[in-house]
Amino acid sequence: MQNLLNSSQIKDVDAYTILHEPIASIDLMERASLAFVQFFIAKFPEKESAIWVFCGQGNNGGDGLAIARLLSKIGYADIKVFLASYSQHTSDDYIQNLARLQKECPAIPLLKDLKEVHLSKNDIVVDALLGSGLNKPLTGNYEELARKINASSAKVVAVDVPTGFKSEGELDGVYNGVNADLVITFQLPKINFFFPESTEAIKKFEVVPIGLNETYIESLPSHWKLVTEEFIRKIIKPRERFSHKGTYGHALIVAGNTETMGAALLSTSACLHAGVGLVSACIPQSGLNALNVAAPEAMYIRRENFEAADLEKYQAIAIGPGLGTEESQQQILEHSLLQNRPLVLDADALNMLSHHKKLQQKIPAQSILTPHVKEFDRLFGDHHNWWSRVEAARKKAEELQIIIVLKNQYTFICLPTGNICINPTGNPAMAQGGMGDVLTGIITSFLAQGYTSAQAAMLGVYLHGKAGDILAEKREIVTASALVKSLPRLLKKIKSATN
Numbered sequence: 373m374q375n376l377l378n379s380s381q382i383k384d385v386d387a388y389t390i391l392h393e394p395i396a397s398i399d400l401m402e403r404a405s406l407a408f409v410q411f412f413i414a415k416f417p418e419k420e421s422a423i424w425v426f427c428g429q430g431n432n433g434g435d436g437l438a439i440a441r442l443l444s445k446i447g448y449a450d451i452k453v454f455l456a457s458y459s460q461h462t463s464d465d466y467i468q469n470l471a472r473l474q475k476e477c478p479a480i481p482l483l484k485d486l487k488e489v490h491l492s493k494n495d496i497v498v499d500a501l502l503g504s505g506l507n508k509p510l511t512g513n514y515e516e517l518a519r520k521i522n523a524s525s526a527k528v529v530a531v532d533v534p535t536g537f538k539s540e541g542e543l544d545g546v547y548n549g550v551n552a553d554l555v556i557t558f559q560l561p562k563i564n565f566f567f568p569e570s571t572e573a574i575k576k577f578e579v580v581p582i583g584l585n586e587t588y589i590e591s592l593p594s595h596w597k598l599v600t601e602e603f604i605r606k607i608i609k610p611r612e613r614f615s616h617k618g619t620y621g622h623a624l625i626v627a628g629n630t631e632t633m634g635a636a637l638l639s640t641s642a643c644l645h646a647g648v649g650l651v652s653a654c655i656p657q658s659g660l661n662a663l664n665v666a667a668p669e670a671m672y673i674r675r676e677n678f679e680a681a682d683l684e685k686y687q688a689i690a691i692g693p694g695l696g697t698e699e700s701q702q703q704i705l706e707h708s709l710l711q712n713r714p715l716v717l718d719a720d721a722l723n724m725l726s727h728h729k730k731l732q733q734k735i736p737a738q739s740i741l742t743p744h745v746k747e748f749d750r751l752f753g754d755h756h757n758w759w760s761r762v763e764a765a766r767k768k769a770e771e772l773q774i775i776i777v778l779k780n781q782y783t784f785i786c787l788p789t790g791n792i793c794i795n796p797t798g799n800p801a802m803a804q805g806g807m808g809d810v811l812t813g814i815i816t817s818f819l820a821q822g823y824t825s826a827q828a829a830m831l832g833v834y835l836h837g838k839a840g841d842i843l844a845e846k847r848e849i850v851t852a853s854a855l856v857k858s859l860p861r862l863l864k865k866i867k868s869a870t871n
């Protein structure tokens with residue numbers, strides 16, 4: 373897991389690295405600019421492209437000046453620098469880099485008048501106007517510059533953060549900053565990169581390391597974490613010699629209805645493919661034939677017999693996919709909530725919890741709720757932006773001592789500790805019905821296999837997205853069934869790399 377920091381903490385890490393490595397501030401800027409350039413040249417190898425570097429007067433602008441010099445030395449022949457000199461304040465490293473650029477690359481024009489800027493289709497804009505130092509909304513000259521850049525059809529590559537984009541906090545109102553095709557960001561992704569409201573500002577981002585002190589980064593207090601593959605590899609357990617089906621737990625999936633049996637089948641099948649020892653599906657009798665065909669390994673409990681069943685024998689119970697919200701299903705939910713053990717609650721279980729809010733207090737500690745945005749707002753109230761929604765999820769997870777898996781392009785896993793773990797895997801090819809049912813099955817599988825609730829949620833969300841990413845390399849659409857089938861191979865790959 374990687375700590376994610378806010379802008380002032382990142383500034384603090386810069387200062388710590390400068391003092392303790394030690395490295396001069398100007399050399400750290402050079403290292404950052406070089407890291408940017410290395411990524412840039414791999415992406416844009418065409419040295420004849422016209423490159424317009426827009427520089428502010430702070431350290432982001434200083435990066436821009438260093439980048440212009442480094443690109444010129446590598447052989448990029450058509451570089452122009454625009455100096456946005458609108459303030460009395462300039463950073464020391466900006467001044468030094470401006471002097472170096474004038475001395476070492478005298479042929480590069482330094483423009484100050486916007487009338488001299490003519491952006492065309494195949495040009496590349498390097499946006500180094502304002503970075504993580506943004507402290508107020510864009511107005512005046514900066515706003516005009518952003519408008520001019522956005523109105524062009526040039527490719528826009530932002531240094532660290534697009535000009536005008538807030539790295540953390542609520543993203544409200546109309547965005548008037550630079551729209552970047554690519555952001556090459558330093559050391560850590562900024563927290564707001566993971567929020568849907570960043571779509572306009574950021575098409576794609578890449579993180580490049582610049583050698584900031586990792587130990588110090590990890591020591592700073594932050595409830596924002598990024599789930600990493602390294603972390604997943606660390607927690608995933610190998611399948612032991614002399615183990616048997618009993619070793620990997622027995623899961624119960626309570627799901628499906630006459631017209632929504634597919635949800636139960638997908639969940640059950642995903643649970644099996646993620647490695648559970650045994651799975652029972654509690655479904656209406658009308659689905660039995662389909663279950664036998666789709667997942668012959670699964671056992672069956674007739675829906676009417678749920679309350680008579682011995683629930684103690686299951687290591688994990690999931691309730692909700694395609695279940696329905698009638699009186700009888702509500703009884704099932706209420707009966708389950710009486711069990712003093714974590715549950716995985718999805719879809720109709722969540723819908724019932726939003727209609728009967730008093731039941732929320734009865735959710736057993738360490739249960740895992742997997743709402744998408746609409747289910748979340750129905751459960752816990754409307755939210756106008758994602759920052760406030762995720763904050764609300766964090767508070768609810770703490771208050772109810774549960775895990776809330778708030779599903780999105782980047783899923784937010786809110787833990788009872790108050791931490792928010794952001795999952796980086798997953799892609800739009802997976803945006804199709806059935807994906808949520810599959811995720812529920814996978815998480816339930818890991819819970820039954822003896823992982824803690826937090827581990828099961830993180831493993832489930834990460835591997836679900838990763839499987840989708842691998843499949844999306846070769847196809848435009850990833851169906852839920854295809855994802856299920858790919859899970860065993862992914863598990864093998866992850867586990868082989870671990871051992």
Ligand SMILES: NC(=O)C1=CN([C@@H]2O[C@H](COP(=O)(O)OP(=O)(O)OC[C@H]3O[C@@H](n4cnc5c(N)ncnc54)[C@H](O)[C@@H]3O)[C@@H](O)[C@H]2O)[C@@H](O)CC1
Nearest residue numbers: 386401404430431432502503504505506507508509510532
């Ligand atoms: N040593 C360091 O601190 C490093 C900094 N780096 C770069 O430095 C950037 C941060 O630099 P700075 O802190 O100097 O800040 P910026 O260069 O982002 O902004 C410069 C200044 O502009 C002013 N400003 C903020 N919002 C404004 C607005 N809306 N309109 C007009 N002026 C505004 C602020 O006073 C701010 O300090 C990072 O994004 C990164 O690109 C990198 O070179 C890595 C090392």
